[in-house]
Amino acid sequence: MPILQSFGPAAGTAPAHRPVPGAQEPGPAAAARRHGVLPMPSLEWNEQVARETAPLYARVAKVVPAVEWPFFAPYVKAINALKKERNAVILAHNYQTPEIYNCVADFVGDSLQLAREASKVDADIIVQCGVHFMAETSKILNPDKTVLIPDSRAGCSLAASITGADVRVLREKFPGVPVVAYVNTSAEVKAEVDICCTSSNALEVVESLGAERVIFLPDQYLASYVASLTKVKIIAWKGACEVHERFTADELRRYRDGDPALQIIAHPECPPDVLAEADYTGSTAGMIDWVRRNRPSRVIMVTECSMADNVQAELPDIEFVRPCNLCPHMKRITLPKILDSLVYLKEEVVIDPAIAARARRSVERMVNLRPS
Ligand code: SF4
Numbered sequence: 001m002p003i004l005q006s007f008g009p010a011a012g013t014a015p016a017h018r019p020v021p022g023a024q025e026p027g028p029a030a031a032a033r034r035h036g037v038l039p040m041p042s043l044e045w046n047e048q049v050a051r052e053t054a055p056l057y058a059r060v061a062k063v064v065p066a067v068e069w070p071f072f073a074p075y076v077k078a079i080n081a082l083k084k085e086r087n088a089v090i091l092a093h094n095y096q097t098p099e100i101y102n103c104v105a106d107f108v109g110d111s112l113q114l115a116r117e118a119s120k121v122d123a124d125i126i127v128q129c130g131v132h133f134m135a136e137t138s139k140i141l142n143p144d145k146t147v148l149i150p151d152s153r154a155g156c157s158l159a160a161s162i163t164g165a166d167v168r169v170l171r172e173k174f175p176g177v178p179v180v181a182y183v184n185t186s187a188e189v190k191a192e193v194d195i196c197c198t199s200s201n202a203l204e205v206v207e208s209l210g211a212e213r214v215i216f217l218p219d220q221y222l223a224s225y226v227a228s229l230t231k232v233k234i235i236a237w238k239g240a241c242e243v244h245e246r247f248t249a250d251e252l253r254r255y256r257d258g259d260p261a262l263q264i265i266a267h268p269e270c271p272p273d274v275l276a277e278a279d280y281t282g283s284t285a286g287m288i289d290w291v292r293r294n295r296p297s298r299v300i301m302v303t304e305c306s307m308a309d310n311v312q313a314e315l316p317d318i319e320f321v322r323p324c325n326l327c328p329h330m331k332r333i334t335l336p337k338i339l340d341s342l343v344y345l346k347e348e349v350v351i352d353p354a355i356a357a358r359a360r361r362s363v364e365r366m367v368n369l370r371p372s
Contacts, residue, residue: 004234008166008239031146031348038343042078050070053077057069062312062313075338082343086125087124089125090107090129093284096306096310100129102310105129114130115366115367116367125342128147131330132152135349136349139356140187147349148342148346149341150337154333158185163186164186166189167189170215179192179217180197180202182216182219190358190363195208196363203226206234213235220236220240221240224236225275246325264300265278265280265301265302291311295318299319302323304325304326
């Protein structure tokens with residue numbers, strides 16, 4: 001058995017997004033007072049907008065139908081202009097929709113890449129197109145910047161599965177055992193742990209601690225994947241991603257039976273029997289790199305559905321088979337809400353400074369980990 005013990009709620013029992021104790025939700029007023037509200041730009045679709053946005057449409061033409069572009073284009077134009085006016089940057093996760101990922105984002109990537117960009121970004125305002133814990137991570141690393149999330153209800157079933165109090169109980173139960181938290185956790189949880197990790201560096205982080213046993217939270221499947229690769233004994237929390245947990249080994253076998261040459265690449269938040277069917281397992285950034293390097297003719301990316309669209313825009317010759325599982329929280333972020341964020345400075349992410357300082361230590365310890 002790769003996992004030594006596991007604790008926690010059954011997957012899916014926690015609400016998808018739990019408000020962070022200690023964090024304030026001041027609404028748009030505080031940020032708007034600091035930076036000022038701007039007039040809402042024109043959202044008219046006309047020939048000039050079509051001409052100016054044509055190069056951006058060319059990037060997404062394979063995945064965004066032409067009939068939809070007249071709706072997106074005025075927002076894309078307005079957001080790109082407002083970013084300059086506000087000295088703002090947009091960080092977009094790989095699971096954002098193609099018109100966000102390809103047409104308005106300044107930096108794209110997985111949680112680790114976004115955390116690194118957030119730590120060196122030179123802007124007054126960060127707009128985080130992703131879920132709430134990602135925006136919190138940006139705020140933790142950029143306490144003096146205004147961090148906005150276009151919809152603060154964008155939660156995560158993993159982050160919602162565990163609280164800071166749960167971590168304190170685990171520490172009492174296993175005194176002296178170091179605690180690793182996947183970045184898919186609230187600031188309050190990050191404040192209680194020794195170090196954070198992402199799916200890119202989870203193994204490296206666990207082994208960097210030099211401990212015989214490690215508490216790994218909150219994703220039971222990522223914990224199990226790491227446990228299968230290391231001699232370190234893993235004590236896992238029983239959280240799960242509601243998107244990756246839906247994939248089954250049976251459905252992948254059916255796809256493979258229909259095309260034995262099909263390549264299957266999977267995210268380690270999937271259950272172990274799903275990973276057993278995969279030709280490659282890795283983070284979203286790892287999966288994208290794998291496709292770039294190997295150029296398969298047909299591939300399934302066993303992860304959130306939009307990522308295949310985003311990679312398809314870059315690699316139009318590859319056929320992506322899409323067993324489409326969408327993350328409802330990621331999909332709360334839309335172009336109209338991003339525009340509202342930039343105009344009205346909402347919704348600002350605010351974290352209790354004492355919690356943020358302790359959480360920063362855990363995130364920075366991860367970000368500063370030297371590659372082995
Ligand atoms: S895909 Fe899963 S882990 Fe990612 S934000 Fe959605 S619920 Fe959370």
